[in-house]
Structure formats: structure tokens, C-alpha cells
Amino acid sequence: MINHILLVAAREFRQIAMTRSFWLTLLILPVALAIGPLTQRFMSKDDPDRVMLIDRTGGSTAQAIEARFDLERQRSILTDLSRYVQRYHLDAAAPQALWSQHDRWYSDADVARFVADGGVAAAQAKLTVAAPEDTPAFKPDKPDYAFVAPPPAVAQSSDATVDAALQPLLHPTAKDAKPLDYAVLIPADFGSSPLVRLWANGNAGPRFVGTLQPVLTQQLRGRYLQANGLSPAAAQTASDIAPALSISTPPPGGGARERVLIRSILPLVACYMLMMSLMLSGSWMLQGTVEERSNKLLETVLACVSPEELMYGKLVGTVGIGLSMIAVWMLCGIGAAYATQGAIADMIRPALEPLNSVGTIATMIYFFVAGYVAIAMIFLTIGAMSDSMRDAQGYLTPVLMAILIPITILIQGILSGGGGIGIEVLTWIPIYTPFAVLARLGSGLPAWEVVATGVLLAAFIAVELVLLGRLFRASLLAAGQRPNVKTMLNRMRA
Amino acid sequence: MVNVLELAGVTKKFGDLAAVDDLSFAVREGEVFGFLGGNGAGKTTSIRMVLDILRPTAGTISVLGRAPGRENSRDIGFLPEERGLYRQMKVIDTITYFGRLKGMSASAARSHGRELLARFGLADNEKTAVDKLSKGMAQKVQLATALVNRPRLLILDEPFSGLDPVNQGLLEHEITRAAHDGATVIFSTHVMQHAERLCDRLLLIAKGAKRFEGSQDEARATLPARLSVVARSSPAALPGVAGATAVDAPVDGWQQWDVALDPGVDPGAVLERCTISGVALRRFEPRRATLHDVFIHLVGTDADAGSVAA
Numbered sequence: 001m002i003n004h005i006l007l008v009a010a011r012e013f014r015q016i017a018m019t020r021s022f023w024l025t026l027l028i029l030p031v032a033l034a035i036g037p038l039t040q041r042f043m044s045k046d047d048p049d050r051v052m053l054i055d056r057t058g059g060s061t062a063q064a065i066e067a068r069f070d071l072e073r074q075r076s077i078l079t080d081l082s083r084y085v086q087r088y089h090l091d092a093a094a095p096q097a098l099w100s101q102h103d104r105w106y107s108d109a110d111v112a113r114f115v116a117d118g119g120v121a122a123a124q125a126k127l128t129v130a131a132p133e134d135t136p137a138f139k140p141d142k143p144d145y146a147f148v149a150p151p152p153a154v155a156q157s158s159d160a161t162v163d164a165a166l167q168p169l170l171h172p173t174a175k176d177a178k179p180l181d182y183a184v185l186i187p188a189d190f191g192s193s194p195l196v197r198l199w200a201n202g203n204a205g206p207r208f209v210g211t212l213q214p215v216l217t218q219q220l221r222g223r224y225l226q227a228n229g230l231s232p233a234a235a236q237t238a239s240d241i242a243p244a245l246s247i248s249t250p251p252p253g254g255g256a257r258e259r260v261l262i263r264s265i266l267p268l269v270a271c272y273m274l275m276m277s278l279m280l281s282g283s284w285m286l287q288g289t290v291e292e293r294s295n296k297l298l299e300t301v302l303a304c305v306s307p308e309e310l311m312y313g314k315l316v317g318t319v320g321i322g323l324s325m326i327a328v329w330m331l332c333g334i335g336a337a338y339a340t341q342g343a344i345a346d347m348i349r350p351a352l353e354p355l356n357s358v359g360t361i362a363t364m365i366y367f368f369v370a371g372y373v374a375i376a377m378i379f380l381t382i383g384a385m386s387d388s389m390r391d392a393q394g395y396l397t398p399v400l401m402a403i404l405i406p407i408t409i410l411i412q413g414i415l416s417g418g419g420g421i422g423i424e425v426l427t428w429i430p431i432y433t434p435f436a437v438l439a440r441l442g443s444g445l446p447a448w449e450v451v452a453t454g455v456l457l458a459a460f461i462a463v464e465l466v467l468l469g470r471l472f473r474a475s476l477l478a479a480g481q482r483p484n485v486k487t488m489l490n491r492m493r494a
Numbered sequence: 495m496v497n498v499l500e501l502a503g504v505t506k507k508f509g510d511l512a513a514v515d516d517l518s519f520a521v522r523e524g525e526v527f528g529f530l531g532g533n534g535a536g537k538t539t540s541i542r543m544v545l546d547i548l549r550p551t552a553g554t555i556s557v558l559g560r561a562p563g564r565e566n567s568r569d570i571g572f573l574p575e576e577r578g579l580y581r582q583m584k585v586i587d588t589i590t591y592f593g594r595l596k597g598m599s600a601s602a603a604r605s606h607g608r609e610l611l612a613r614f615g616l617a618d619n620e621k622t623a624v625d626k627l628s629k630g631m632a633q634k635v636q637l638a639t640a641l642v643n644r645p646r647l648l649i650l651d652e653p654f655s656g657l658d659p660v661n662q663g664l665l666e667h668e669i670t671r672a673a674h675d676g677a678t679v680i681f682s683t684h685v686m687q688h689a690e691r692l693c694d695r696l697l698l699i700a701k702g703a704k705r706f707e708g709s710q711d712e713a714r715a716t717l718p719a720r721l722s723v724v725a726r727s728s729p730a731a732l733p734g735v736a737g738a739t740a741v742d743a744p745v746d747g748w749q750q751w752d753v754a755l756d757p758g759v760d761p762g763a764v765l766e767r768c769t770i771s772g773v774a775l776r777r778f779e780p781r782r783a784t785l786h787d788v789f790i791h792l793v794g795t796d797a798d799a800g801s802v803a804a
Contacts (some may be wrong), residue, residue: 004564007594015582296576300639304595306564339551404674478546 004305009320016284024168025280041227049181053153054162054165056188061219063099065184068215069145075111075122077140082140085127095132099123105406108242124367131261132271133338145208148180159187163199170201170357182208186216191223268411268443270364274371275407277322277399282379285318286392289383298476308474314380315373364438370457371434374464375403381468382477385483390441398435407435414439427453466493496523497556498647499544502595504553506539506702513539514701516553520693521680526673528693529682530789537682537703538575541651545572558647567649571645573670575652575682577636581625585616585635588624592639603642610638614664630661637668648672654688665705667691675760685787696785702792710785715785717791719761721753724777725768734759748776 019336028453051069055062081099085091091100098106098114107116120127120140157165162185169180186195196216198204218239225235262319292298301310313362378399386392427436433453437445474491475483483491499521506514514536521527531537542548543555546562554560558569569730579588588605593603611617614634624632633656650669654662669679669692682721683689690694696713698706706713723729726747730738734756743749755764761780770774783791 004595007591011580011583011591015580018582199737292581294578294579296574296578298571298581299542299547300576300578300592300636301595302547303570303574303593304564306546309564455586477542 001306001309004309005313005316008305008310009316012190012288012314012317013320013324016281016318017324019284019293021280022284022325026328028330047178048143049205050143050178051147051208052150052166052183053147053149053181054183054185056159061186061190061216064219065212066147068145069211070112072211073145074115074119074141075106078106078111078114080122080140081123082150088131088135090127090130090135093126094123097123098128099280102302108175141418154183156371159185166199167173170199175270184212184227191227192222194220239248267360267364268415269333270315270368271407271411271435272324273326273436274368274438275326275404276430278375278379279404281322281325281395283401284321285314285376285379286383286386286389286396288314288318289380289391290386290389293384293386293476294388303474307467307476309474310476311380317377318376318380319369319372322376322429323369326368328352338481360441363441363454365439366454367434367457370454371438374431374434374461376458377464377468378462381475382474385488387482391482393415403431406432429455430457433457434458467480498523498558498624499680500554501540501544501553502556504550505550505557506536507551508545513702514543517699517702517704518553518641519697519704521678522676524673524676525694526669527677527681528689528696529680529699530684530686530689530696530785531699531798532684532793535684535767537699538651541572541649541682541733542583544649545570551690554697554710566647567595569641569646570596571640571643571648571677573637573648573653574641575655577633577656579624579632579636579639581623583623583624585611585624585627587726588635589638589642593642596643598643606642606644607638608643611635614638618797629656630658633657633661636664641668641672644675644677645672646677648679650678650679652683653681654683654685660690661676671788671798686789690785698789705792706788713788713792714783714787717788718757719755720760720781720783721749721751721755721761721764722779722781723753723775723776725746725751728772729753729764729768729773730783732764732771732773734764734767750777784797 035125053062053065078099082102085093085099086102094100097117098110113392114123120138124138151169154162154165154169155478166180166183170183172179179201180199181201183199185199187193187195187197190196198209198212222232222235222239226232230238292301379396380397382392382395406426410423410432413420413423423436424431425442427440427449434457437450438455442448470493471488471491497520501520501670502518504517505512509692515684517536529537529540533599539548543550544557544562546566547682562567574701580591583591586604589607589610590600590603593607594600598606608617608778611620614637616631616634616638619627619631620758623742624635627635640650648667654663657665670680673679679692681688681692683792689777690710693710695707697704698713706716723738726749728740728749729751731736731751735754736754738751738753741752753764762776765778768778
């Protein structure tokens with residue numbers, strides 16, 4: 001029996017592996033990994049947005065705006081630096097430094113302290129000493145904005161003519177000229193009038209406006225207070241008043257949130273891969289059985305192997321195809337992680353950390369294979385009931401919808417950090433169990449729940465093999481008969 | 495002689511319909527056995543039960559001395575009525591695959607597969623994908639998959655249907671060859687000519703039930719003998735004659751008669767009585783019954799038993 005199963009499996013495997021669609025599918029991920037960094041490079045904007053501030057109040061407002069944008073940039077650098085230190089375990093370089101305090105919001109005062117302590121250059125100096133040799137150096141992102149001084153034509157223009165003076169800068173005719181992205185005019189009467197003019201070369205970005213607006217508000221309030229009798233210093237102090245938020249977050253899962261997220265990537269990817277490989281290989285599974293039926297091959301085959309051997313052989317062959325596909329993808333991922341540098345490699349390396357745990361590996365493999373078998377069995381039975389691919393699609397589409405829609409919702413729910421009753425319920429419905437367990441594995445699933453759902457899933461597969469096995473066997477030679485639900489139930493009972 | 499196949503009281507029901515009804519027969523080792531019946535007579539269902547593709551509702555089956563099962567497949571070659579092959583597979587891989595399913599080693603299956611392809615004139619096509627073959631070529635490949643394991647029992651279900659005359663000749667040759675090499679051949683057909691040319695013994699079924707089992711001579715003996723007679727007067731009144739029908743118009747007083755004899759009457763006895771009675775004869779020709787006549791006689795009309803072809 002085993003010999004027959006393996007022969008059928010090998011033929012099934014070879015037949016699928018010889019199709020063009022298999023190789024195209026197999027190459028999807030490696031190609032994505034290869035072109036990902038390139039795409040990232042092409043998609044990201046190399047040059048910072050060019051911003052021109054035309055301050056007709058004496059220059060203090062423009063200085064305040066530039067200072068705010070610089071502060072936001074330093075906050076972003078500090079946050080990135082903290083993630084870098086956490087990722088490469090470099091806290092020991094300066095345990096008291098702000099960048100060794102992870103997963104927290106850095107206040108304006110924190111950022112000012114970071115700058116006062118020497119900013120990124122001082123941090124890099126300390127980290128270089130403490131970091132192992134193969135640790136990539138921290139590179140701060142390029143600034144998002146660059147401030148350019150107004151040319152004389154703009155500076156000397158009146159409020160009425162400034163628009164005409166700015167147009168050649170916003171839309172230059174020379175091909176090699178860099179256009180201005182934003183121009184901000186702060187009129188001389190700013191304070192008595194709240195009007196500030198903003199020109200944007202396209203849509204004004206919410207981040208730019210969001211940073212600009214509070215500075216202008218602050219300046220406006222200061223001028224208002226001075227106009228109402230407060231000294232400039234008092235007015236400045238009053239306008240600077242802001243709540244000092246002290247933010248506390250519990251350490252998620254006993255560790256840093258980002259770390260947990262990255263460690264969740266592999267199980268989540270496994271969940272996605274299971275879904276993707278089933279969607280992609282589902283039609284291959286159908287094709288094999290449908291071909292045997294439509295080509296009138298079944299009688300010849302069934303004279304040599306039993307329906308059970310045929311079914312198990314097909315199951316083993318298609319599961320083999322699915323696992324081979326995943327194995328190739330995993331190897332490409334590992335290869336990309338260790339052969340490349342950059343954001344993708346930085347993300348993949350820590351994401352592969354769960355592979356250091358035998359328990360996690362075993363759990364992932366079990367739920368992956370069990371999930372594949374549970375759903376592949378449904379596809380095989382659909383194939384056995386169908387005389388043509390068109391027939392099969394009639395069954396397949398609703399089945400796929402019933403499987404994929406809850407799984408997509410489940411994954412989105414888990415990604416957004418939700419842990420509601422819906423996710424818990426889906427975890428205990430065997431057909432969704434593999435996806436739910438894999439997706440939840442990284443964010444902490446109690447061991448008892450993993451074991452219990454695993455046992456339930458095994459029992460479900462056993463029942464499925466018996467019932468769908470009967471349906472498969474009874475449907476094989478029933479060509480030309482599209483069974484209704486009653487017929488299917490009768491065949492399962494037979 | 496050893497029985498290679500035995501069915502005893504086999505019945506197969508699909509719901510209320512008995513596709514095979516209390517069927518019993520035996521096939522002896524080394525013979526070519528014809529399984530005759532009209533469409534829907536139960537031939538394919540019986541063969542499927544022999545191959546364990548279907549299980550009987552009642553009765554017992556013995557194949558090569560064993561119960562039906564896949565363990566017999568190493569000794570059985572089977573050509574189904576509805577034929578097909580894996581379209582993307584290469585010819586030699588297809589034959590090897592079925593050889594291996596029948597318990598052969600890959601090298602033995604490949605080697606014998608090549609021999610068969612050479613014999614069928616397909617040696618140059620062994621690496622061709624099946625979907626690139628003509629229909630006739632694909633039929634030969636299918637035959638090769640049935641013969642690859644040098645079967646002791648070759649079961650052919652309507653093997654001549656859909657074959658062109660050249661391939662029909664090839665198949666007849668292969669059946670004769672297999673029998674000559676010691677294999678037992680069972681083939682179902684509703685074309686009586688093939689059965690007449692090939693069968694040692696035959697089974698006639700209709701509506702799933704046996705109507706006759708025996709040799710061709712025994713089959714013909716079930717029909718009353720017929721004569722073609724040209725005489726001056728009617729032989730209808732002669733003892734032993736069941737009836738005489740005039741054929742065409744008389745020529746110069748001589749009339750041709752189609753004469754039916756009573757069951758068991760020897761044509762020689764009728765000739766003797768003609769002489770004694772003074773019936774002038776120009777021709778006295780006993781007519782040998784065809785299997786088609788036997789089939790119609792034993793099974794009935796198309797409406798009763800499905801269609802048959804002479």
C-alpha cells in the first residue's frame with residue numbers, strides 16, 4: 001500500500017512540478033525579495049522637500065519654524081537610534097542614555113537633552129566602541145526637509161507681487177532646476193492678523209502642515225499676549241506652556257513591543273504562506289483528479305491502486321508540493337537575510353529567531369502541515385466530484401470564500417493587536433485553527449491552548465479523512481453526475 | 495483445467511437496479527473467453543467487480559485463485575472501455591508508471607515498455623508527450639500499459655470500440671499472441687465478428703443475467719438448423735421441417751426455399767426424405783448459424799438486450 005501511495009504521490013508531484021504556473025509561483029517570493037530593495041529605492045524620495053520661509057516679521061518666526069522642524073527630526077533620529085540599539089543589544093554602551101530607554105515617547109525636553117549631549121554623532125562614537133565588529137553602523141535617515149533662503153526677487157517683492165515671484169521657483173522651466181516644494185509667507189502684520197500664506201508644489205503634506213501649524217499658533221499667541229501687556233519673556237513663557245506627558249506602557253509579552261512584533265513575523269508569514277500556497281496549489285490539486293476523470297483514466301488507475309491509495313497518494317504529493325514551495329521560500333528568506341544588508345535583512349534576521357526554539361519549530365510545522373492536509377482534502381474531494389475544471393470552480397469558489405474571508409479578518413485582527421472573542425472562537429474552529437494558531441503564536445498563546453487546539457485539529461482531520469474519503473471513493477466513478485448535498489451526505493454515510 | 499476466474503451467484507445492485515443478477519461462470523486457464531452482451535447488459539460492471547473496482551452485493555468471485563484485490567494487479571492486464579492517459583506524461587514514463595503500479599521494477603517496466611513500443615511501431619515516440627500523439631498512437635500506448643507486466647490474465651473491456659481497422663488488426667494479433675504465450679484473455683464485446691474470430695468459449699448476458707456459456711459450436715447448436723434449398727415443390731410438408739419460406743420468384747419452375755428444421759433434426763435426414771418423397775432438388779445447402787443469430791435467438795431483440803452488431 002505504501003509503495004502505491006508513494007508512486008501516486010511522486011507522479012502527482014512531478015506533474016505539478018512540470019507546470020509553468022508552479023515555477024512562476026515558486027519564484028514569486030525570491031523575485032519579490034530581490035526587487036524589494038530596488039523598489040524601495042525607486043519609491044522613496046531621495047531629495048528632501050525644499051522649503052522657503054519668507055518672514056517679514058524680522059526673522060524670529062522663521063527661526064522658530066526651523067527649530068521645530070529640526071526638533072522633530074532629532075526626535076525621529078532618537079527613536080530610530082533606540083530601535084537600532086535594541087535590535088543589536090547595544091544598551092551596554094550607555095545604559096543611562098536616552099537611546100537605551102526603549103519603547104517610550106521622547107518629549108521635547110528629552111530631545112533637547114539628546115542634542116545637548118552631542119546628538120547622533122556622540123551616540124555613534126559610544127556605540128562604535130561597544131558594538132561587535134559585524135554590527136552595521138547606525139545611519140540616520142536623510143532629513144525630510146531642507147530650508148532655502150528666499151532669493152532677492154522674492155525677499156524684495158511686496159505681498160501683492162510675491163505670488164508672481166514664487167511661481168518660477170515652484171514650477172521652474174529649466175529641466176535641471178529643483179523646484180520648491182513649499183513656500184511660507186509670514187506677513188509683517190502677523191500677530192495682529194493671523195493670516196499666513198502657504199504655497200505647495202502639489203498637495204500640502206499633512207506632516208508638514210502638522211509641524212508648521214503649532215509653531216505658528218505659538219507665535220501668534222505670544223504676540224497676542226505681548227500686545228495685551230505681557231512682557232516679551234512672560235509672553236514667550238506663556239506660549240511655551242504645554243503639558244509634560246509622562247507615558248508608561250507595560251512591557252508587551254515580557255519584552256519590547258517591537259521585538260515581539262518582529263518575532264511574530266515568522267509565524268504570521270507561515271500563516272500567510274499557508275493561505276497563499278493553498279490558494280495557489282488548490283487548482284493544481286483539482287486539476288490532477290479532474291484530469292483523471294475527464295480523460296477517463298480512473299478505471300485504468302483503479303485497476304492497480306485502491307481509491308484510498310489514490311487519495312492518500314494525491315494528498316502526499318500535493319502536500320509535498322506545498323512544503324517544497326515553502327521550503328524554497330524559507331531558504332530564499334534565510335539567504336536574503338544573511339547575504340544582504342539593509343532594511344529587509346535587518347528585519348528578517350531577528351524574525352528568524354523563533355527558529356532557535358525546537359518547540360516553536362515543531363508547533364509551526366505541525367499546524368502548517370495539518371492545515372495543509374485539512375484543506376487539501378477538501379480540494380481533492382471537489383476534484384473527485386467534478387467532470388471538468390468549470391464544474392470544480394463551481395464548488396471551489398464558495399469553499400475558498402468560506403475559508404479565506406474569516407482568515408483574512410483574523411489576520412487583520414491579530415495584526416492590529418486585537419485579541420477579541422472572534423479570534424478566540426476562530427482558533428477553536430478546526431478549519432481555521434492552523435491559521436489562527438500560527439498567526440497568534442508570536443504574540444503569546446498559552447501552551448495548553450496550542451496543545452488542545454492541536455488535538456482537536458488532529459481529531460477533525462481523522463474524521464475528515466473518513467467522511468471525505470468515502471465521498472472521494474464514491475464520487476470517482478460517478479461521472480456525469482453532479483451530486484447535490486443529499487447525495488454527498490449519502491455517499492459519506494456509505 | 496484450472497479456472498482462472500470464477501463468479502458464483504454474483505449480484506450487483508445500484509439502488510433498486512440489478513446491474514448484474516445472480517451471474518455464475520468460469521474462465522479456464524489459457525483460453526480466449528468472449529463476454530458478449532448488448533450495451534448495458536452488465537459486462538463492464540462484472541469486469542469492475544473482478545478488478546475490485548466495485549464490490550458485489552452478493553456472491554463470490556475468485557481471480558487467479560484469490561479474492562479480487564489490487565494484489566492481483568501484478569498478474570492482470572486491463573484495457574478499459576473508456577480509455578485515457580495522462581496527457582502531459584511522456585509515452586515511456588506512462589508505461590513505466592503503470593508497470594510500477596503493477597509491482598514491476600522501474601527498469602523492468604521501462605525495458606518491456608520499449609519492447610512493446612518497438613512492436614507497435616512507436617519506438618521513435620517514447621519520449622513524446624501523450625497529448626502530442628494521434629488517437630491511434632495513444633490507443634497503442636494504452637494497450638502497452640495493459641501488456642507491460644506480461645499478464646497471466648488479460649481483461650479487455652470492449653477493446654475494439656473506437657479503433658481504426660489497422661489497430662483492430664493489431665489488437666487481434668496481440669490477443670492471439672498473448673493466448674499463445676499462455677495468458678488467459680477475457681474480452682467483452684457486442685461485435686459478434688470479433689468473438690467469432692477469437693473466442694474459444696463465450697458467455698452471453700442480457701440484463702445482467704447469464705443466457706449462455708460454452709463454446710461457439712455449443713452456442714450454434716442452440717439454434718435449429720436451417721437449409722437453403724432449390725426445389726420444384728415445397729419441402730414444408732416433409733417430416734422434420736418446421737417451415738419453408740419461398741425466396742424470390744421461381745425460375746423455370748425452380749423455387750429457392752429458406753427451410754427451418756425442427757430442433758435436433760439432422761439436415762442429412764431431411765435430404766434422405768427428399769429423395770424418398772421424390773422432391774426434385776437442384777441445391778441442398780445446410781446453413782451455419784452465426785453468433786449474431788445465436789445472440790438474437792438467446793437474448794432477444796435490441797429492446798430487450800441493448801444493441802448488438804454483427
